[in-house]
Structure formats: structure tokens, C-alpha cells
Amino acid sequence: MTTKPGGPARGPGQSGGSGAQTQGIGRRTAVIAGGLGVLAAAGLAMEELRRVWWRLPGIDKPRTPGAVDFSGAAWTAASPANWRRADRPDDYAIDRVVIHVTQGSYRSAVRAFQDPQHRASAHYLVGRDGHITQFVRELDVAFHAGNRGYNERSVGIEHEGYVTDPSFPDVMYRASARLTARICGRYDIPVDRTHIIGHSEVPGADHTDPGPHWDWDHYLRLVRQAADAARGD
Numbered sequence: 736m737t738t739k740p741g742g743p744a745r746g747p748g749q750s751g752g753s754g755a756q757t758q759g760i761g762r763r764t765a766v767i768a769g770g771l772g773v774l775a776a777a778g779l780a781m782e783e784l785r786r787v788w789w790r791l792p793g794i795d796k797p798r799t800p801g802a803v804d805f806s807g808a809a810w811t812a813a814s815p816a817n818w819r820r821a822d823r824p825d826d827y828a829i830d831r832v833v834i835h836v837t838q839g840s841y842r843s844a845v846r847a848f849q850d851p852q853h854r855a856s857a858h859y860l861v862g863r864d865g866h867i868t869q870f871v872r873e874l875d876v877a878f879h880a881g882n883r884g885y886n887e888r889s890v891g892i893e894h895e896g897y898v899t900d901p902s903f904p905d906v907m908y909r910a911s912a913r914l915t916a917r918i919c920g921r922y923d924i925p926v927d928r929t930h931i932i933g934h935s936e937v938p939g940a941d942h943t944d945p946g947p948h949w950d951w952d953h954y955l956r957l958v959r960q961a962a963d964a965a966r967g968d
């Protein structure tokens with residue numbers, strides 16, 4: 736379901752400075768013009784071509800190996816079987832953050848996301864010590880919500896812990912809140928319970944995380960604080 740025709744992401748050669756990027760787009764545009772000749776002839780706008788070029792077989796959106804979307808995160812790649820390449824927010828608007836709890840240790844979650852048989856991943860994992868790992872780039876679709884539409888429109892954040900364990904450490908709440916605030920700022924997502932939801936609130940979800948001990952009032956207060964701090968007011 737998430738096969739990668741071109742194998743792993745292309746090499747780092749095309750992800751240097753802006754000059755290299757401009758060159759890359761030019762080269763790919765030429766490829767698209769060949770591949771989509773009919774559409775191009777029909778007058779498909781260049782902007783539209785830029786949005787669809789990566790869908791062509793063997794063409795991959797440039798990604799810098801090890802790059803993260805949140806400066807406080809470390810990168811560990813999830814297995815490519817556990818997410819889907821996309822070009823968000825251009826192809827799918829991002830308007831939700833989905834909060835999860837792992838039901839296991841940090842290391843077991845890392846192992847699961849690296850396992851191609853797991854068939855699931857999240858963009859981020861926040862540990863009980865506040866450590867954050869990113870596994871899937873935000874432009875891509877991670878399989879975390881158990882609902883295709885919600886996967887496509889959301890960023891998924893896992894938290895180390897158990898639904899039945901009331902001891903979510905404050906350092907974890909705060910680290911997660913800084914991350915969520917940044918995501919909300921980046922995609923203009925309102926900081927409220929309509930747009931920041933639990934996995935259990937995803938339509939059709941059969942998961943109960945983050946569970947009754949997740950302190951939503953506290954968490955949203957922290958997200959708002961972090962958002963205000965980021966804006967400098």
C-alpha cells in the first residue's frame with residue numbers, strides 16, 4: 736500500500752542550497768513536461784505542474800536526510816511501509832493534531848515504527864523525559880489515526896505512557912505543547928479541542944488513547960502559552 740517505486744529517498748545531492756533546489760525544479764519540470772505532455776499542451780499552469788510532479792513514477796520530492804520539522808526533535812526514520820509520501824499542505828491541508836499514548840516504552844514505539852510489518856507510525860514521539868523523535872516528515876502522511884482522511888489532514892504525536900497510568904510527567908506535557916504550538920503556527924491551526932484531538936476522538940477509532948488521565952485543560956493551556964511565546968507576546 737505504500738510501495739516506493741524509486742526505492743529509498745534520493746541522495747543528498749539535490750538538497751543543498753537554494754541554487755541546487757531551483758536547478759532541481761527546473762530539471763523535474765522538464766521531466767513532467769515530457770511525461771504530461773498532453774496536459775502541458777492543454778495549458779496546465781506551471782504552478783499546477785510543480786504540485787504534481789512528484790506523483791510521477793520514479794520522481795521523489797527532495798528530502799534532506801535527517802532533516803526535522805521541529806528543531807527540538809531528533810530524527811529516526813520510520814519504515815517506508817508505515818507512511819505515505821505526500822506534499823502537504825499543498826495536496827492535503829493540515830488542520831488537526833492527533834494526540835496518542837503509546838501503551839509501551841519509548842524504545843518499543845521506536846522499534847514498532849521501524850518495523851515494516853507494523854503498518855503504523857506517527858510523525859513524532861515524545862518521551863516521559865521530554866525527548867522528542869521525529870519519524871515521518873510533516874509533508875508526508877503517517878499512519879496513526881486509523882482513518883485515511885484524518886491521517887491525511889493531521890500530524891500525529893505519540894506520548895510514552897499508558898492509558899491507565901495517570902502519571903504523565905509535566906516535562907512531557909510541556910515538550911509536547913511546544914511541538915504542537917509550532918505545528919499549529921505553521922499551518923494556522925486554531926489551538927482548541929476541535930483541532931487538537933485525541934486518537935479516541937477520530938471518527939471510527941477503536942483506540943482509547945490518550946485516555947481519561949490526559950489533562951486536556953492543562954495541555955491546551957501549555958500549547959497556548961507556547962504559541963504566545965513563539966509569537967513574542
Ligand SMILES: [Zn+2]
Nearest residue numbers: 835934942944
Ligand atoms: Zn493512538
